[in-house]
Structures are given as C-alpha cells and as structure tokens.
Amino acid sequence: MRKLLLGLIAVLLFAGQVLAQKTIRGTVRDDKGNPLPNASVVVRGTSVGATTGTDGSYSLAVPASATALLFSSVGFEPTSVDIGTKTEVNASLRAAATDLENVIVTGYTTTQKKKFSGATVSVTAEDVRKQPFGSFDQALQGKASGVSVVANSGQPGANAVVRVRGNGSISGGNVPLYIMDGIEISAADFASMNQGDFDRIEILKDAVGTAMYGSRGANGVIVITTRRGRAGQLNLNYDMQLGYSQLPDDRLIVMNSAQKIDYELRRGNPYGWSAAEADSLRNVNFNWRDALFQTGVTQQHQLSASGGTANSRFYASLSYLDQEGIVQQTGLKRYTARVNVDNTIKNWRFGVSMQVGYSKIRGTDEATAYIGSPLNAIRWSNPYERAIDPNTGDYQQLGGVGVLTSGQPNAAMELFVNQRQTLQFKGVGSAYLEFHFPFLKGLYARTNWGGDFAQNEGSVYYDRTTYTGAQAAGGNGSLARSANRQFRYTGTTSLNYKQTFGDHEIDGGIFMEAVKTDFRAMGFTGYGLTNGFTNETGITAGNATNGYIPQVSGSGTQNGLQSYFALLNYGFKSKYYLTLVGRRDGSSRLGVDNRFQNFGSVGATWVVSDEGFLENAGKLDDLRLRASYGTTGNYISAAGDYGHLPQFGRISYNGANGWSLTQPGNLNYRWEVNRTINLGVDFAFFKRRLSGTIEAYDRRTNNLYFNQPVSQTTGFATIPGNSGTLSNKGIELSLRGDIIRTADFRWTVEGNITYNRNRVVSVPDDSIINGTTILAVGKPINTFYLVPYAGVNAANGNALYLTQAGTLTQTYSTADLRTFGTSDAPWFGGLSTTVMYKGFDLSAQVNFFLNRDVFNNDMINLANPSYLFDNMSIELLNEWQKPGDVTNIPRPTSAGGNAFQSNTTRFLEDGSFWRLRNVTLGYTVPTNVLTKLKIRSARIFVQGQNWWTKTNFRSFDPESSSPVLVGAQYPALVQTTVGVSLGF
Template sequence: MNIFSLFKCKWWIPLLLGIYCFLYTTKSLAREKSGIPDSHWLSSSPYHMLGMTQSIVITGTVSDSQGVLPGVTVSVQGKSTATITDYQGKYSITAMATDVLVFSFVGYTTLNIPIGGRTVVSVSLQEDATQLQEVKINAGYYSVKESERTGSIAKISAATIEKQPVNNMLAAMQGRMAGVNVTQTTGVAGGGFDIQIRGQNSLRAGGNEPLYIVDGVPFASEVIGNSNTTGVLPRSASPLSIISPTEIESIEILKDADATAIYGSRGANGVVLITTKKGKQGKTQYTANVSRGTGTVTRFMDLMNTQQYLEMRKEAFANDGITTFPTSAYDVNGTWSPTRYTDWQRELTGGTSELTDVQTSVTGGSQRNQFYLGANYHKETTVFPGDFNFNRTSVRGNFSHASEDERFRANFSVGYTMQGNDLPATDLTRDSRILAPNAPALYDAEGKLNWENGSWNNPLRLLYASYLAKSQSLIANSQLSYRIVEGLDFRTAFGFTDLRHNERRTNPSTLYNPSLGFGSSYSSLYRNTNNRQSYSVEPQLDFNRQWNDSKVSVLVGGTFQQQEGNQLILFADGFTSNSLLNTLAAASAIYVVADDASQYKYQAFFARANYTYKDRYILNLTGRRDGSSRFGPGKQFATFGAIGAAWLFSREAFLANNSILSFGKLRASYGTTGSDQIGDYQFLDTYSTTSNGYQGITGIQPTRLFNPDFGWETNSKMEIALETGFLKDRIFLTWAWYDNRSSNQLVGVPLPGTTGFTSIQANLDATVANSGTELSLRTVNLQKKDFSWTTDFNISFMKNKLVSFPNLAASTYKNQFVIGEPINIKLLYHYTGINPETGVYTFEDVNGDGVLTAEKDKKTIVDFNPSFYGGLQNQLRYQRLRLDFLFQFVKQQNYSNDYIFARPGLLSNQPVSVTDRWQQAGDVTAYQMYTTSSNSDAGKAFNNFQASDGVVTDASYIRLKNVSLSYDLPQNWTGQLQCRLYVEGQNLLTFTPYTGTDPEFKTTGFLPPLRMLSAGVQLTF
C-alpha cells in the first residue's frame, strides 16, 4: 500500500499536530505557572533547608564578549541548588553567604565565584575554544559533537547571517565556508544564485544543485519561473528568496560522503541544512528590529564621451570608403546634436535602491514547553527609473513540548511567506552601456517620451512593459518522539510544503516606435502559473548504548516523499486596448505554450551505525536504499553507502601532558551517493501539441524517445582531513583533501538525424572528477575582559577534470569537452595580435591550411573555473562596541569588455580603451581598425576575435564583502530594555584588475550585484 494514500493532499495533518502541540504547550505553561517554578524547587532542597536561617537571595547578570548570555547554568557548589539565566542573562538563586556559585555553559570556561556575603554577583564568561568542540552540530537525521564528527560539515549561525543586509540566504554564505562557492547572477532583488559544493559533478548545467532541507523538510530548488515571463532576471526567480534570512538560526553544509550518504541519491551535490529559529527556555522575550538602507551600482564603466564616440564613427566610415553618411546614421549625419552628451549609465542605472527591513519576535517557555513566534517584512526597490520593488512578508512559529517524564516530545514548526516582485520587464543595463552619448533627450518639451521623429528607440519605452510575480509558500513540519526504554527512541517527522507562483509579463504596443504605426493589436501577454506541493513522512528508530569504554549509536529509518506540480503558460495577443492587457478575454488569440502536470515519488530506507571506543576511536557506517519514479522499470532502485572513521589522537596518553597541542583529530571517509536530478518523465515517450493545426484541429508530435535503461547517476567521494588545535585551541587549523568522481552521467546522448530526434536521455559512461584541498584557520588573537579579537580564514583549491568520455571525437560534444580538462571550459581561437600593415586581428592557424575554421583551429583551452577562493573574517570587540568585517577573494578568469560590446565603429558606445586603435601602417595598438561593415576583413576578424582567447582576461578580485559595526547601549541608560544600534554594508570595496563592472558577475547585459548600506536598531525586552 502506498503510504501517500493515507494522507494525500491532507496538508491539515501536520497542521492539526501543530495545533495540538500549541494547545498542549499553552496548557502545560499555565499549569506550571500555577505551581512552584523548577528553580525554586531546586533551591528548596534538603541542603538548603538545613541552612535557611543563613541563606540569602543572590541575583546578577551573566554576559560574554557579545552581550548578555541566556541559558547559563548557575549552581551552588556541592549542592543541588541550581537555576539558569533568562533571555536577559539574569538569574536569581538562594544560597548561603559562604557558598560558592558555579557558572557553566557549553563553549565557555566554567567560573567558580565565592559569594562572600554579596547579594549581587554578575560575571562575564570567556569563550573556551576547547569547549566549543563539545557543541553539537546538525548532521541531518542526527546531531553530533563537533569533536566527534567523522564527516565534513561547515556551519554559519544566525549571528553571522543577521549582520548582512541581504535578501537571500545564499548571499550570506559567500566567502565564509571552505569548499562552498556561491556567485550572484543578478543585482536585482529576488534573483538567483549559483552554488557549487566542491565543484561541478554533472555535465548538465542543471545537474549540480545541492539538496535543501528546511527544518527537516526537503525543499525543491528548481526554478519556478519561465524564460517567457521572467522579466529582468537573467534566470527565473529563485525559490530560495522566499525564505527570509532573518528567520534562520543556522545553515550547515554537508560535503563529504560520510555526511551526505545518509541522504543517498539526493546528496550527490552536497546538502544544505537550514534550521529556522525556535523557542528557548526562559522569561518571555520580545524583540523588534528595524533597519533602513540603500543600494547603488558598485562602479560604472569608463565609456567614450561624445567627441571620442563621433571620432570613432567617422573614422569607421572612412576606413570602409564611405564618404556620405547613411540616412540611418543619425548620430553623425546631423539628425542628432554633435555636442549633446548624456551619461546613460547614471541615467538608467544610477538610481538608488531603498531597503527596508522590519522583524519582530516573541519567544520563551519553561523547561518542558517553549514557543517562538516571528514576523518579517522586507522591501527593496531598484536602481532603474520608475516605481518598482521587491517585497516579502513572512510569519513563522515553532512550538515544542516534553512530557513530565521527558519520554514524549513534540515539535511543530510552520512558516508562511508572501512575496511580490514588481519589476520592469527588461533590464536597462545593456542599453546604458551601448547608447550613443549624443542620443536624444528622454523627454520632449511636453514631458512625453521623446522619439526624435522616429530616429531612435527611447530606452524608457521598455518600462511600459511590466513584470509581476507573486508567490505564496507554506512549510510545515511536525516531529514526534517517544522513548520506549532508556536508550531507544522512536521518532516520526511529517513534512508539507506548498508553493504557489504566478507571474506575468505584458508587452504593450507602446513599446514600439510610433513611426512603425503599431496599434494595440500588437500588444501581447505571457502568463505563467506554477504550483508545487510536497508531502513527506520519515519514521526513525534511534538506539544509544554505552558500556565501559564503548559507545554505540544506531539509527534506522525510512523516507516517503511525493511531490506534485502543475504549470500552465499562456500567450495572448491582438488586444482591443492596452488598458485591457491583463484581461485574457480582450485578446483575439490565446495560445497554450505549456500545460504540464508532474508527479514525483521517492522512497528510501537508511541506517547509520556509529561506534566509539575510549572517546577517541570512532567508526561511522551509513547505508541507504533509494527508489525514484524518475527512472524506468528495473532501474528505479539503487543502494548507496559510506564509511567514516576518526582518531582523536590528542586524547592519547602520550599527549596527556602536552601544553602545545590541545586538540588533534585525523578523519577519513569514502562512499557513494547518487543523483536523480534529471526532471520527471525523462525516460518515457512524451508528446507535445503542434504549433500549427490541421483543418482547425490541433495535433500532437513526439518530443522524447522511451529509454527503459535510464538509471541513476553515481558519485563516489573520498576525503582525508586533519583537525588540530594549539594553545587551548586559540589556534585551530583544519586541512582537508578530497577526490570526488561522478559517473554514469545523465545526459542527452546524440542520435542520427534519420531518427527524427537529436538525442535520447540516457546514461553516458563518462566520468567527471573533482579534487581539491581546503584550509580553515581560526585564531583567538586577543581575549581580554574589555577587548577581544578573533580571525577566521578559509581557502579552497580545486581541480575539475573530465576523466573519460566514450567516443567523444565522434559526438556532438566534441567542441564542448576535452578529456583531461575541466568541463567548464571554452575551446577558442588563439589570438596572436594585430597585423601592423593591415590593422586587422590575427589568429593561429593550428593545422596550417591557410583557412581559419572552428573545428580545426579552435584548440586553445580556457578554464573558467576559479583556481582558488576563500575569505578572511575578523571580529573585534571593545566593551560594548563590536566590529566585524569579511574580505572575500577569488582567483579566476572571465570574459573582458571586448566580448560584451559590439564591433567598434557601429552605432554603439564603447569603452575608452578602444581609442588605442590602429590607424596607419606600422601602428602597434591594442585594437584593430574601426569598421562598420561585417563583411570587411576587419569585420570578419572581429567575429573571430570574440571567439578567441583575446577576449579572456584576469577577473581575480579581493572584495570587502561585509562590514558590521554595532553598539549596545548601557542598561543603566535603558533599564530593562536592551538596545543595539548597528550599521552594515555589503559589497563595499573591490580590488581587481578587471575593467568591467563586476568581476564576480558571469552574466552579460544584466545588473551586477549592488553595494548595500543599512542602519538599524534592535530592541529587546
């Protein structure tokens, strides 16, 4: 029986469980408030009662270098009296005047403070890096101490995320994790990011996405938009923008086989674990955070002014032997003013984006019941002219309960987000770079768009086309656990996600030059509706046992997931009026571009066994049996697994009295994971409707061939790592080497044209290898009562290589891949300079036949993968003042301006560097002669130049990625209210030899990442 038949479309099941948890929590809290608090019960122990006549009430505040510290255990030495600090770091405990108070908290040095008759004892705890090794981190289905993990896991916390004025959580990860490379694809809010965890495994561009897990629920990261309706975004809207960064408690990245194998097929490209904020024990705490900021383009290109531009145009015509300017050459034939100058970059992209963020939350609870409720609002405008914005509103709640005997536990979390993206339908960045500097004014004397008698296409016409996207997302999760006997727990997790996305793009007739005479019948509309629902159930059995020097942990469980989606894309044109452009009934014709429904079913059974001997020898075994509906009969199931081991050699007897080495661990892992990221129904015969019907009847045509042998892609991973801490872990160094190999590639295998198909989806016996070295260094440079300074550094060296590809030379991929080289390469002509006699670009004729051809002469290999990347972060504190800043760096190559711009000499502006051109025989210059003709020798040479290594340049950079400066007001000023003032910046400074707008940016013609500055206040009471 299919387990989904029990709750298909029953999204109310996790919701009812959550309501139950909430009601039970409320009831328990009320009951507990009517009785004696636990802390008072503890302080009423027999030991206390014996000395009642000599006891006093001690109060105080516990803090650390970052501020007040909740959750600290405060106990009386030698007695059972204990309590914990609340969310303001305050505590109250009853003790004798001669007692000693013990302050302890994981990650901090324990303090023993004599009371000495005082009634107020406030202390400041110091971080203990050695104790930080005891902090548990999220490994997905289980948690593990940092010191005892056998896999490779990187983490950033809310404290880091909240210091960055970003609208997407992936932006907060840039430069902070070894082996994790994140690049931004656009500076427009709501746009996407590319993330690669230890390189590219798949030959397919869309096959390298990691698995995202939000509070234990799989979250589909496939794009939700469509290229016909996407607007200014170079790729469709990122579904991850729906999750507000301010809601996140931590992000863990699972990288190696030991860490990812428990996710089986879904962990081939790494796993991103997102944990949202939850309630914590203590006094109810209210927090409000408000910030305002601005965003601007980081820098503009140095383009030609009017004089330089007109000189280029006239010289180009002269080089082509044209003495009379054509009627279409409005810039030089007298139609446009030769003295006019407009800086189009500042005119079209020089605006200021305004950023607004508001967050509120309430949290608290008792030892057995905690709750969290939060709401967030984010709004961001654009740098383009006009009133456009991206906005997001979200609410999130989390409720947890534990029974009095702590055998039963329940947790429910739910988050709902509404997102709106109202943007121009076209990015104006490209126009801002290529418009002639003497082009006409944007508006005429009457304030209307100026068309200059039809002689140009006013760029502001593009703003008449609109893009609007609205999304609603619901993520709910219930987790129930029951301790059957000591050491044996049964858990079940229920997850549900619902994503509804609607977007439209309008193209009114006002987009077109009035001289063309187009009416409203030329207006058109694209509409895209995309809905996606996912259900999951994960039962688990967890066994833990310890005896003598041995500890055993065994976890077995299963995953049952079903995802359903549907998408409808419509195109309409021939509208009776532009005012009715959003009304389909007003169109004369409506076409169905796509009408797709899909269903994805996934099930798995997994097991993990961990054995620890003498707290220093650790063995971890993981296995998983996966089944996916995306493969043909007999190929739907596959088995994956991993083995990990660790040796904590610093705990050996021969190092017991060592004063230099405080921590040492050697770990290694090997295993296999898989991938089914190929989309649904790829192995089946599929059909689509024909664009042209027959006698009024729409037909269908085959689009894909059946392949019953379509199976899993496999990724084998190996890692060796060394973790060392020195001087009580004030210096902590991690070194890791890995080698990953992805085989049985899921690609389109080419077919002969006689079959009627260009390819068939199949497994190709090709292998891609990713190997590299990662280094992470953390140093506690200074740690005093009033001043502390810590530094975090990471760097990653990587090498990507196509190891094998059967019969590559005879395939359609022969001009795309080379065995032994990275898969992210380009085969280009080799540029050899400019012929000083003819003034034309020259290239290497590889085969010496006197003719330049792509197949025989494009042999120069250019690798666009970064050679290395990383980040350097510093955290400084002086009393209540804190300063954090991060430098991100990347060593890479990218296309230069010469690849982006058109041929010098055309009606298109150019970088000022193009003025260094050839003019007469003997000239040695950087650029060839100007020309307006594509058929001239110079015109043909320019086309080859843009397909050569002459347009590839060093795009390495060091960027001041983030700066955060904050100050906590003294509480003797604010009383019970805690107030933090802060200023934050993103993408502040960039040091690079790259002459384009942004070296990180790989997408031409779109707005690059912006420089963001914001200031705010956070209140807690």
C-alpha cells in the same frame, strides 16, 4: 455557618501550601566568575522558574518536593544542581562548546563534532541574519571552505549559484539539497523566507554527511535549523535595518557624445550629419545610466518573541523587507511569519514549526543580448540621444514606434511603460513526535512530517507603444500570465538508540522516509491591448482573421522517493569513532529495473591528542584524523522527470491536431552515482587560540546523465542515457586564530581557501563544442575553445591570429581553435577579522575567486565595427588608421580578409576578483545603562556590502556563474545600512 467553615478550610489550605514551599536564592555566573543576567532558573519537572537580574542573582519560591534546579542561558551549556536542604543554590555555567567541540546537526541526528568523521562546516547564523539579502544563500559566500557561492544577479530576491566541491554533473542537477527542520525546501524560493529565523546552518560536504540522504545528497547538503524557544521569562526582540544601495563602478567605458560623433564622421558619417548638427550633438552627453538606475532604499524589520517553561517552549516572529533595486522599477517586498512550539510531557516530546511568506518581485530582463532589454541600453544607446524629448516632454521616438534614430529601442519606455512582476506565496510546516521508552534508557522513536508549498504567479506586460510591444502578434502589445504551484511532503520515521557502556558508545537508528512532489503549471499570452487596460480586460478577443488568438500552455509532473536507511556511530575510549551509513532509495523517475539503488558510507575518527604519547605535547590541545568513503546519488537529470519513458507532445499536421513522440525512452536509464573519498585533520594549539582544519577529497561521478547518439533512422539524434565520468579533486584549508584575547580586548582572524580541480574523465563524444566552450576529456567543464588573438599587423591593420604551430597569420581559421582556461574558479575562499573592545566591535570579510576566465560578449557588442550606428567602446578610438600605427584594435573595414571575428581570445578576460563582501561596526550598550531603561539588550551598527572590488574584468560586476557575460547585466548591489537590535 457553612460559609464560615469553607472560608476556614481555604485559609488552612493556603497556609499549608505556603508552609510547603521554601525560598531559594543564589547567583548564576559564567566559568570566569562573571555574573550572568537573564539566565533561566527552573525547578526540574515543573514550570516554576525565574530569571536572574543584572547581577546574576535570583530568588525563587519552590515546592518542598523540589529536588533540583535547572540553569540555562543562551551561549552556555545548561546544568542541574541538587537542592537538598539548602536555601542558597549557586551555579556556574560553562560557555557552550565552540570550534572543534561543537555539535553537528545532520538533519537526522545530532552528534559532537569530536566524534563526527565527515567533512562539515558550520556557518554562524548571526552572520547570515544581519545581512539584508533578499535570498539568504548569498550571505554564505566566503564562509565555508569547499563551498562556492556566486551571486548570479543583483536583482533583489535573486538566489545565488551554490556549488559544494565543484560541479558533479554535466547534464544533471548541481544544486545542493536544502533541508530545514527535517523538510526538503527549494533553493529558488529563498526570496519568500526570512533568514532572521535561522538558528544554525550546517553544510555537509562528504559521503559520511551526505550518504544518509542517498539519492539527494550527491551535490552536498545544507541543513538549516530554525530558532527555538528557551525556558524562562518572555523575551521580545525588535531588529531593524535601514539603508541604501548604489550602482558599482563601471569598468567598460563607452564613448561620450563628442567621441561618438567624431568616430562616426571618421567612418563615413552614416547618419549624414551636417556640420551644424554634428556640433550640436557633441554637447548633449545624455547619461543613460542616470535615466535607468537609482539609489535604492532598503528597510527591514523583525519582531520576535520567545520563552516558555521547562516543558513547553515557543518562538514566534514577524518580518518585513522592502528592498528597492538599483534599476528603477525593480525591487522586492517580503512578508513572513513563523511559529515554533516544542513540548515535553513525561516520555513524550512533540512540536510544530510553521512559516508562511509572501513576496512580490518587480524585475526586468537580464542576462540577454536582446535589443529590447533596458539594461543593454546603457551600453548601446547613443549618448547624443535622450530618453525624453526636451521639446515635447514625451518619450523620444525618432526612428519609429518606441525606437530612437539608430533603431535602438528607447530603454526608458521598455523599463517604465512595460511591466514585469512575480508573486509568491510560500508555506513550510513540519511536526514531530518523539517517545522515549521507559523500559530501556536511550531507546526512542521519532516521526517527523512536513510539507513545502509554493504558489507563483507571474505577469509580463508589453505596451503597444514600445518596441517590444510592437513586435507582438498584430503589433499591439501583449500580456503573458503564468501560474504554477508545487507541493512536496517529506516524512521520516525512525527508531533510535543511544547509550554508553563503559568504554563503548553506541548511537544509531533505522529510518524510513517518503518524499513526494506534485507540480502544476499553466499560462497564456494574449494580444491586441488597445483600450488602455494592462490586464486581461485589455486583450482583444482572437479569431481566425484578426490574428489575436492567445497562446496557452500547461504542464504537470509528479514524482516520489521511498527510502530505507540505517545510521550507526560507535565510539571506544572516547578516542576512536566509527560511522556507518547504509541507504536504499527507490525513485519513480527511473524504470522498474533501475528504480532502486543502494548507497552508503563508512568513516572513522582518531582523536590523536588523547593518546598517552601526546600527553605532554606542549601547546597542542587537539589533534584528530578523519577518513571517509561512500557513495551518493543524483536523480535530477536533463531528461526531465521520466527519462526512461517515451514522451509525447501535441502536433498539428494538415490542419489536424494529434500526438507525436518528442523523446524516446531508455529502459536502461539509471542513477548518476557519486563516489567520494575524504581525508581530514583537525587541530588546535595554544589553549585553542589557533585552530584549523585541512581536508583533501576525491569526488568522482559515474554514469553521467548524457544524451547518447543513436542512428538517425530512429527519427532522433540522441536518447536519454548514462555515460561518462567526471572528477573533482581538491584541498581545503580553514584557520582561526585569537591574536589578542583579554578581558576587554579581542582580535580574531579567520579564513579559508579551496583548490578544486575539475576534469572530464570520459564522455561518449570527446570534444563537444558549445559556442565558446568545449567539453573535452582531460579538461574542466566550461573550458574555453577559441582562436588565439595576436594583435594587429601595423602595415595594413589586419587582425593577427596564432596557428596551431604558433606562427602568426592574418587568416582566421577554426582549425586554429585551442583550449584555454575555465570560468569555474579553481581557487576561492574568504578572509575575515573581528576586533572587539568593551562594547565596540568591528568586523570585515574579504572574498576571492582566482584563476577564472570569462568571455565578454558585452564587449563584443561594443567592439564590432559594423555596429557603429549604436554607441561603442572607447577603445575603438584607437583603431588602426594608417600604416605604422601600433595598436591592438584592427581597422574597421573587412576588405582584404579582415572580417570581424568574435570567437577569439580578444574577448576572453580574467574574471578573477577580490571583494569586500561585508564590513560592520557596532556598539552594544552596557547592561547597567539598560537596566534604568527597562531594556534587556541593545545594539546599534552600520554595515556595508560590496564596498570594494578589485578586478581587471571590464563590466559592472565580475561575479557571475556563466562562462559568458552575454549582456544586460544586473550587477551586485553596493549597500550601506544602519541597524538597531533591541531586547525587552
């Protein structure tokens, strides 16, 4: 009887529950009336929800207590619709604001761009995700005005050199601050991070955006927000790319076998070839490029999932990248995982973000003139010598251990027998907690804490059979191991208030932040690897007699930053906005008297287009004027972590170990301070089909980190100090236009161009010469200082130069040195276009760097006539030989005052270039086709990087951040990939 009664109660309860629900149906459309598939429909305050079908319709059983439905979709602004007594609820979603109306994420706050008075650029994360670079920063090139991005190396995983509005320091740091989900991360670790997890990238360029970061914001701030989950059904995505990379065209041509033999014979036959030997060697033409380079294969896979309810959302991903380098034995393998979770419970919001990554980089020596670098061999090795002896099949060693006849190391042995690799484990995690006070609307507290951890292991093995291994102690090879780890935590706690009172808007907060970094490193180099092992087992135990005593090293630093700051945004009548930032930073890197420094900024925005006098302005849709002024700091100096403190190091004297003062301290050591003025104009015409931004800025750095000269009686030539001023002034222009915009066809063109004028205003010692460059007042940093080369005297073949008076001379003199251009391009930018027709899309981006010079040291090593034992540039075939010869190449002999001179403009070349950075052709499969396959979305595409480059610079690649192309260049990859993106 009791079982029957319990069953009856259960039935009644179930019936009551059913009666307490009702079914609501409807359709979700965009603001143009088109149905929106996969839109999320959730009962407000619950986890009850549904997803629209391909026709935008939905059906949802809701509790009788339900009062409203929340509608959302990717790319659209969410909206809420009251239910009331209705059983049919339709919704229309407006496309998310873009261009001049989008939001700005500064890392601390989020605000509408309309209200933001600072200079900032948003980079579309989709553009960054699709490009298969081992370091994501390379994908930023040409995307933002005022931001110079130079891929300094083509080695997979190598990070780019990024500069925001020029170099703001001479001896201090110039790297922008990278913030991911509120946590500072290191730019050198991007090889272990997956850009496929990025949701948006914001670049803050002026003091309004960067002053809130105080001492860390002097070089600009790049804010990365990772992808978060959205309420609705579970969405799975699989993204894949597969392709290959190749060596770019070489513009520095060397001699072939016949040319080199004939040149040697003309120069006196230094090797003493017989006629038969010379004839035989003329036909060899071994291609050292083919021996060292390859077609590298790239594959990339990512599996991600997202979903959740209105109160709990998640995003998770797994990714794998395997990118072979174009140099054999080089490449990058990367594994990453990420989980982001966000929750809302009543007035509480909290969440966590976790990312781990592991990377393995196999590399080779680059950017050096070292004879043992394999990448120099493609220039220097004679074309009549081979990597492999055709008779024995062994590596060719005709001039000794690991070397060819010329004494040049056999590059194949250096590349294939020796080993060089780096392993990294990377972890970035953060958690936030936010509470919205119920007694005052708009008031909330938030705390965000997280850490950035990196552990690196490196190894370099030199085999005793190679040239480099034979140079090691004892001549029997070496093994070097290095290990370091760094952990940095960032904690930010704030009290914020945001509210509107009639015509007045207030949005502000007070913050406290702590940042602490701990770094440790150690390493050793062991010698005498004679038993066949390439690890520690192969090292010969050292003693006082065999010379195999290992070298050891170690270091460690700790530093911290304590900050207090406040932000205030005020708006009046939705037309006038004011931003105030004040920050006080204290750093352990500086002395007690100079440890704390105040920074701040003020900015204003006037929405002119909302004024009554422009109400009938015709085609004008938006016009805003912005102005800002502020200061930021730089606490990264050449003196290391503690320039104010005396530093000691170990010393050995007369067989006894002790301590010695290595760097004197300076208690007056203080912050570098960056002052920035910015003026900006934002505009849009023709229903926003044409929009753009013009910025003008004046950035000045005072108290430059600069080693100051002191009396030699102190035992030191200089001490760490602050002295000098550096200026960057520039203009930036960004334009975007919809040339054609119809229902089926759209053609968009956009571009940006920047002019940055860098000048040294003052330094303690004017005209400081550093090799081929000079640091001089009134000139840009990295200005070249060379003797002008003026050709060849046709009568005697001597090189000609210009004197300071402008007259010709055959005598090279340092008194005739003068300044020339700089390696930092004053003009740079990018142009892109996108054409979309129904499901097809075609996009292309061209980047440019103009008016830059590069000193070609690689060419010097091929044009110096005393290096005739190795291969040489083909231009030496035009050397002067007899009176009357008209040529630009002097005679090879130095007698009669004709010694070869390298520090001349003969080797200063135009490093400007135009590059097709990316081109993509894609097709998105229609929804009605995918429905039958149970697939939510599908896109296939083919893309290429660096397919075309226009330059006059003689090398594989004109792109470099250094003023000098030293040698051993690893050029940018020419890549082609095919990709598929599927959503389930």
